[in-house]
Amino acid sequence: MSEKAIHVEEHRDDEASKLGMWLFIFTELLLFGGLFLVYSIFRAQYPTEFHQSSLELSVTIGAINTVVLLFSSMTVAMALTAIQKNDQKRALIFIGITLFCAAAFLFNKYFEWGHKIEHGLYPGSDLMPLLDRGHLLYFSLYFFMTGLHALHIIIGMTLLIVCYFKVKSKNINDHDYVLLENGALYWHLVDLIWIFLFPLMYLIS
Amino acid sequence: MANNTTHTIEYRTLSKILLVLLFLTFVTIGVTSFHLGPFTVTVALLIAGLKSFLVLSNFMHLKYESLLLRILVAMVFVLFVVIVLITFIDYAYR
Numbered sequence: 001m002s003e004k005a006i007h008v009e010e011h012r013d014d015e016a017s018k019l020g021m022w023l024f025i026f027t028e029l030l031l032f033g034g035l036f037l038v039y040s041i042f043r044a045q046y047p048t049e050f051h052q053s054s055l056e057l058s059v060t061i062g063a064i065n066t067v068v069l070l071f072s073s074m075t076v077a078m079a080l081t082a083i084q085k086n087d088q089k090r091a092l093i094f095i096g097i098t099l100f101c102a103a104a105f106l107f108n109k110y111f112e113w114g115h116k117i118e119h120g121l122y123p124g125s126d127l128m129p130l131l132d133r134g135h136l137l138y139f140s141l142y143f144f145m146t147g148l149h150a151l152h153i154i155i156g157m158t159l160l161i162v163c164y165f166k167v168k169s170k171n172i173n174d175h176d177y178v179l180l181e182n183g184a185l186y187w188h189l190v191d192l193i194w195i196f197l198f199p200l201m202y203l204i205s
Numbered sequence: 206m207a208n209n210t211t212h213t214i215e216y217r218t219l220s221k222i223l224l225v226l227l228f229l230t231f232v233t234i235g236v237t238s239f240h241l242g243p244f245t246v247t248v249a250l251l252i253a254g255l256k257s258f259l260v261l262s263n264f265m266h267l268k269y270e271s272l273l274l275r276i277l278v279a280m281v282f283v284l285f286v287v288i289v290l291i292t293f294i295d296y297a298y299r
Contacts, residue, residue, distance in 0.1 A: 015271075022274060026281045033285045037292055044296070059234065066230050074223040077214065077264045084213040181266075188265045195256045198230075199249040203237035 014178040021182040025189050028152075032193050035145050039200060042137045049134020054202065056121075057142075061112050062202035065105050066194065072101030073191040076160070076184045079167075086174035088167060095164045095180075098187065102157045109150055113143075142201055149197060152190045159183040212269035222263045229256050 043050045079094035113122075116139075120127040123143050128136060163183045166172040172180050233252045237245050262268040267275055 018270075019274065022277065026277070029281055030285065033288070037289055040289065041292065041296060044293075063230070063234060067227060070223060070226045070230065073260065073264050074219050077219050078216055081213055081216060081219065185265055188260055191264075192257050192260055195260065196250075196253050199233050199237065199253055203233060204246050204249055 012176070012178075014181075017178045017182060018185075021185050025185060028189055029192075032145075032148070032196075035141070035148070036196065036200070039141050039145070042134075042141070043204075046134030046137065049132065050138050051204075053135050053138035053142075054204065056116075057202050058112065058115075059202050061108055062198050065108050066198045068101045068105050068108070069191045069194050072098045072105075073188055075101070076187045080177065080180055080184050083167065083172060083174060083177045083180055088170070088173075091167050091180075092164065095160055095167065099157060099160055099164070102153055102160070105153060106150060109146065113146075145197060146201070149190070149193055152193070156183075156187045156190050159186055212266065214263065214266070218263070222259055226256055226259060 075094045075097045079091045079098065082088075082091035082094055116122060117125075121139060122128070123140060128139065131139070160183050163172060163180045166179060229252050233249055236248050236252070239245075261278065267278060
């Protein structure tokens with residue numbers, strides 16, 4: 001085989017793939033941005049109700065989930081570092097840890113939501129329409145925003161599971177890792193949203 | 206390989222960033238447990254802004270990306286702030 005045949009031109013543009021991922025992230029940021037806007041307007045209108053409702057949430061669970069997400073954000077960044085250094089084994093371990101953290105986050109969320117649902121507090125329950133407008137708005141926004149965020153966690157997990165197997169099969173390697181890069185970017189986005197969601201939902205009084 | 210322009214960030218740097226992020230998280234929890242009135246929101250949002258800056262620039266590698274991309278990301282946040290301001294002005298003067 002001639003030397004020419006080995007060096008086939010690859011039709012690849014990592015810069016463009018990344019830019020595309022970023023454009024998608026912009027739409028996600030503005031999607032959540034719109035929800036944060038709705039939250040701030042109603043919070044300005046019903047400050048006492050929002051404060052009272054936020055006391056119903058467990059700051060401990062929220063804080064644990066924050067730590068879990070920040071940690072997983074670091075491990076996914078480390079997975080990228082590992083693959084750049086051609087350390088497949090470490091990359092797999094780091095993606096594994098990230099996936100474990102994601103599952104832990106959802107596990108916590110399950111108990112948090114479960115606790116509310118047990119008390120009859122969930123969208124469409126008999127209790128919700130009996131609440132006054134401020135409380136109703138807070139809990140509707142709480143379920144919608146954390147729910148949409150949890151959906152993003154699941155999407156991010158799916159993406160990282162794909163990356164895990166591609167790293168394993170060496171389809172993602174130290175020469176071609178843009179998919180892992182984009183998967184990591186998505187995971188950081190999920191973390192980024194939570195950075196604002198946590199203080200606004202759980203802490204602000 | 207010419208196609209990979211990403212800078213490699215060392216494990217040590219990444220763990221340092223995590224420590225700062227965790228520290229800021231506990232500062233937020235600490236600050237909001239004192240009742241500072243309207244300042245609580247401001248402080249919490251400022252810290253969240255700082256945290257997101259750290260995540261964007263380090264974890265998301267923006268520090269090492271092209272100027273075009275950095276400007277684009279900054280514009281998204283500027284756009285959001287403008288939207289919030291305009292909406293609040295609308296509500297305030299109704």
